Amino acid sequence: MKLSVIGCGYLGAVHAAAMASIGHDVVGIDVDERKIAALSAGEAPFFEPGLPELLTQGVAAGNLRFTINMSAAQGAQVHFVGVGTPQQKDSHAADLTYVNAAIDALIPYLNPGDIVAGKSTVPVGTAAVLAERVAPTGATLVWNPEFLREGWAVEDTIDPDRLVVGVPGARTVSATQIVGGLSDMHEDVSSRFARSTTAGSDSTGSTSAALPAEGERAADILREVYHPAVAKGTPFIVTDLATAELVKVAANAFLATKISFINAMAEIAEATGADVTQLADAIGHDARIGRRFLGAGIGFGGGCLPKDIRAFAARAEELGRGESVSFLREVDAINLRRRERAVQLVVDAFDGQVVGKKVTVLGAAFKPHSDDIRDSPALDAAVRLRGLGADVTVTDPQAIENARRQHPQLAYVDDRDDALRGADAVIVVTEWDEYRRDLSPAHASSLVHGKIIVDGRNCLDAAAWRAEGWAYYGMGRP
Ligand SMILES: NC(=O)C1=CN([C@@H]2O[C@H](COP(=O)(O)OP(=O)(O)OC[C@H]3O[C@@H](n4cnc5c(N)ncnc54)[C@H](O)[C@@H]3O)[C@@H](O)[C@H]2O)C=CC1
Ligand SMILES: O=C(O)[C@H]1O[C@H](OP(=O)(O)OP(=O)(O)OC[C@H]2O[C@@H](n3ccc(=O)[nH]c3=O)[C@H](O)[C@@H]2O)[C@H](O)[C@@H](O)[C@@H]1O
Incomplete structure (x- = not known):
C-alpha cells in the first residue's frame, strides 16, 4: 500500500521505516531539511536501536523515500500525521501549531477515499475539528495513537501490544476489540462485531453497533496497513x-502516576529508613499492581510523559472537568521534587559545601537507549548542580551532542572513565548499562578523587559500593 508519513521525528521516522519494512511503499515528509537529507541517505538523524538497519534496507530497496515536498503525499492511500505537539511556552496546554500546519499543507494533495491517520498525541476533541477540515476533500480522518517507547521504537511499531483506531461515526461502538487476521479483512464488519462480542473476546461488554460505511472502510484499511x-x-x-x-493520554497519565506513586513512597521511605526498592518488589508481586514502572529515582522526563499530563490537565480544565484529573498536578509535583532531592543528596554529601567540587554526572538522556534529552531529569540535575557552584562534567553514551546544543554552559566528556577521573562525587542519573552494569566500584575507585556516589536511579548494588569504601546515597533506600 502507498503510505505517506508526515513528521519524521522520533515517532515518524521509525513509523515510515517500519511500514516500509513490512512491505509498504512509503514517503516520509518533514519540514526539517537536515533531517530529510540524513534520512534520504539512509542515516538515522537520532539514536534509535534498529532504525539505521531499516532505513538502509528501505532506501536501498526503493520503497522508502523522504522529502520536504508535501506534494509527494499525493497518491498515498493513508497519510500518517506524526508531527510534534509540545507544551505551549506560556501554559500547560499542548501546542497544536504543527498539527494544524501539517493538515493544512496536506489538504491540497488529498484525494477522495484517502485516509488521514493522526498519530500525534493531541487533546481530546482535536480530531473532530480536524475531521471537519479534511471532509471537503473526500478523505476520512481517523485517530491512530502511538504507544511506542523510545529505545524500543522499532519493535513497538512493528509488533505493538495493541492497535487503537478512532473512526468517525463510531459513537455507539465502545472500545470493542476485534481480533482477526487478513483472511477476514473483507468480511462484513457487523458480523465481525457480533462475533467478537458473543465470543467475549475482551470486549468491554458494552453494546456495539455496526460502523457507518466510512468508519468501517477506514478501519479495514488500517487493518491492512498493520497486516502482520x-x-x-x-x-x-x-x-x-x-x-x-x-486512550493515549490516559495511558501516559497512568504510567506517570505509577512512577510518581512509587516516588511518593520513596519520600516516605526516606523519612522512616525504609527501602523503596524492596517495597516495590514486594507490592510488585501482586499481579494487580505489577513491578514494571515502579522504578523509584529521579523521576520521569522525556518528550511525552511530562507534557502529556500537563496538556491533559489543561484540556480537562477547558472541559470543566479539571477536578477529575487534578491529581495529575500532584503527580507532576512529586516528579519534580525528586529532581531536587537528587541534587540535595549531592549537596548534603558535601555538608552543603558544593562550590568548586568536581561532580561527574553519569547520563544526559532522559532514559537509556535514547539520545533524547527533552525534559531530561539528568540534565536538569546537572544544570542545578552547576547553578549551585559545582564544577560539573557530564557524560553519556549517546546524548552529548544534543545536550551540548541545549546546555552549552556544561562541560562534556565522551569517555566515561575520563569523566570520572578526579571527581569529588559521582551522580548516576541515566541507567545506561555502562554505568549500571559495567562500572565496578573498584574500577571507579581507581579514577575518582572522592568516593561519594549518588544513585539517582537506584540502579547500583549499594552493598558492593559501600564495601569498596564509597559513601552511597540512593533515592528512598538507606
Ligand atoms: N517520541 C515518542 O516516543 C512518541 C511520540 N508521540 C507523539 O508523537 C508526536 C511526535 O513526537 P516526536 O516524534 O517525539 O517529535 P519530534 O519533535 O521528534 O518530531 C516531530 C517532527 O515533525 C516535524 N514537523 C513539524 N511541523 C511539520 C509540518 N508542518 N510538516 C511536516 N513535518 C513537520 C518536525 O520537523 C519534526 O521532525 C507528538 O505528538 C508526541 O507526543 C507518541 C508516542 C511516542
Ligand atoms: O507517548 C510517548 O511518547 C511514549 O511515552 C512513554 O515512552 P518514553 O517516553 O519513550 O519512555 P518511558 O520508558 O515510558 O520512560 C519515561 C520516563 O519515565 C522514567 N521511568 C520509567 C519507569 C520507571 O519505573 N521509573 C521511571 O522513572 C524513565 O526514566 C523516563 O524518564 C510511554 O512509555 C510510551 O508508551 C509512549 O508511547
Whole structure:
C-alpha cells in the first residue's frame, strides 16, 4: 500500500521505516531539511536501536523515500500525521501549531477515499475539528495513537501490544476489540462485531453497533496497513475519535502516576529508613499492581510523559472537568521534587559545601537507549548542580551532542572513565548499562578523587559500593 508519513521525528521516522519494512511503499515528509537529507541517505538523524538497519534496507530497496515536498503525499492511500505537539511556552496546554500546519499543507494533495491517520498525541476533541477540515476533500480522518517507547521504537511499531483506531461515526461502538487476521479483512464488519462480542473476546461488554460505511472502510484499511500485527492476533480496537485520543493520554497519565506513586513512597521511605526498592518488589508481586514502572529515582522526563499530563490537565480544565484529573498536578509535583532531592543528596554529601567540587554526572538522556534529552531529569540535575557552584562534567553514551546544543554552559566528556577521573562525587542519573552494569566500584575507585556516589536511579548494588569504601546515597533506600 502507498503510505505517506508526515513528521519524521522520533515517532515518524521509525513509523515510515517500519511500514516500509513490512512491505509498504512509503514517503516520509518533514519540514526539517537536515533531517530529510540524513534520512534520504539512509542515516538515522537520532539514536534509535534498529532504525539505521531499516532505513538502509528501505532506501536501498526503493520503497522508502523522504522529502520536504508535501506534494509527494499525493497518491498515498493513508497519510500518517506524526508531527510534534509540545507544551505551549506560556501554559500547560499542548501546542497544536504543527498539527494544524501539517493538515493544512496536506489538504491540497488529498484525494477522495484517502485516509488521514493522526498519530500525534493531541487533546481530546482535536480530531473532530480536524475531521471537519479534511471532509471537503473526500478523505476520512481517523485517530491512530502511538504507544511506542523510545529505545524500543522499532519493535513497538512493528509488533505493538495493541492497535487503537478512532473512526468517525463510531459513537455507539465502545472500545470493542476485534481480533482477526487478513483472511477476514473483507468480511462484513457487523458480523465481525457480533462475533467478537458473543465470543467475549475482551470486549468491554458494552453494546456495539455496526460502523457507518466510512468508519468501517477506514478501519479495514488500517487493518491492512498493520497486516502482520493483525495476522498474529494483536488486539485491534476500533472506537470513536474522542476515545482514541483519550486512550493515549490516559495511558501516559497512568504510567506517570505509577512512577510518581512509587516516588511518593520513596519520600516516605526516606523519612522512616525504609527501602523503596524492596517495597516495590514486594507490592510488585501482586499481579494487580505489577513491578514494571515502579522504578523509584529521579523521576520521569522525556518528550511525552511530562507534557502529556500537563496538556491533559489543561484540556480537562477547558472541559470543566479539571477536578477529575487534578491529581495529575500532584503527580507532576512529586516528579519534580525528586529532581531536587537528587541534587540535595549531592549537596548534603558535601555538608552543603558544593562550590568548586568536581561532580561527574553519569547520563544526559532522559532514559537509556535514547539520545533524547527533552525534559531530561539528568540534565536538569546537572544544570542545578552547576547553578549551585559545582564544577560539573557530564557524560553519556549517546546524548552529548544534543545536550551540548541545549546546555552549552556544561562541560562534556565522551569517555566515561575520563569523566570520572578526579571527581569529588559521582551522580548516576541515566541507567545506561555502562554505568549500571559495567562500572565496578573498584574500577571507579581507581579514577575518582572522592568516593561519594549518588544513585539517582537506584540502579547500583549499594552493598558492593559501600564495601569498596564509597559513601552511597540512593533515592528512598538507606
Ligand atoms: N517520541 C515518542 O516516543 C512518541 C511520540 N508521540 C507523539 O508523537 C508526536 C511526535 O513526537 P516526536 O516524534 O517525539 O517529535 P519530534 O519533535 O521528534 O518530531 C516531530 C517532527 O515533525 C516535524 N514537523 C513539524 N511541523 C511539520 C509540518 N508542518 N510538516 C511536516 N513535518 C513537520 C518536525 O520537523 C519534526 O521532525 C507528538 O505528538 C508526541 O507526543 C507518541 C508516542 C511516542
Ligand atoms: O507517548 C510517548 O511518547 C511514549 O511515552 C512513554 O515512552 P518514553 O517516553 O519513550 O519512555 P518511558 O520508558 O515510558 O520512560 C519515561 C520516563 O519515565 C522514567 N521511568 C520509567 C519507569 C520507571 O519505573 N521509573 C521511571 O522513572 C524513565 O526514566 C523516563 O524518564 C510511554 O512509555 C510510551 O508508551 C509512549 O508511547
